[in-house]
Amino acid sequence: MINQMGRKTVSALGGLVAAAALAGAAYAHHAFSAEFDAEAPVLLKGKVSKVEWVNPHTWIHIDAVDEETGETTAWMVEGGTPNTLLRAGLTRRTLTPGTELVVRGYQSIDRLCAPACKANGRDVTFPNGEKMFVGSSGTGAPEDGADPTEN
Numbered sequence: 001m002i003n004q005m006g007r008k009t010v011s012a013l014g015g016l017v018a019a020a021a022l023a024g025a026a027y028a029h030h031a032f033s034a035e036f037d038a039e040a041p042v043l044l045k046g047k048v049s050k051v052e053w054v055n056p057h058t059w060i061h062i063d064a065v066d067e068e069t070g071e072t073t074a075w076m077v078e079g080g081t082p083n084t085l086l087r088a089g090l091t092r093r094t095l096t097p098g099t100e101l102v103v104r105g106y107q108s109i110d111r112l113c114a115p116a117c118k119a120n121g122r123d124v125t126f127p128n129g130e131k132m133f134v135g136s137s138g139t140g141a142p143e144d145g146a147d148p149t150e151n
Helices: 004-028 084-088
Strands: 036-052 057-064 072-078 099-109 115-124 131-133
Touching: 036 072, 036 115, 057 099, 072 099
Parallel strands: 072 115
Antiparallel strands: 036 057, 036 099, 057 072, 099 115, 115 131
16 A cells, blocks of 8 residues: 555656656757758759658658769658658658659758768658658748748
């Protein structure tokens, strides 16, 4: 049996756990400007190496080839939620490893490239010319015409 002091301790501990969980969730679903730089647009061309269909953001891993140097750089491109991408028509069948893509987006603020460079993806273009929006609407990303919900 838990005495009065024990109940207060258990209650306080439960509150701390709930607060930590909420803080983690708030950090995970961030505003664009918290992690990405609107003044650092990127254009990546390369093959998909992996796709992580996880919440709150899908991650498209691309081995981008620099057209000037021929060097390949690994990039992690953040997209919208898996549900958002599925509704837009991107599926596990359309976005598979080896798929050639052109990705337009914005680089991370920290510019670190370990284990990979990071970018927020706005849209992807497939080899057949089809272009699809992959970003998250309403996050504060620049209005660049990629988001179909923009005016």
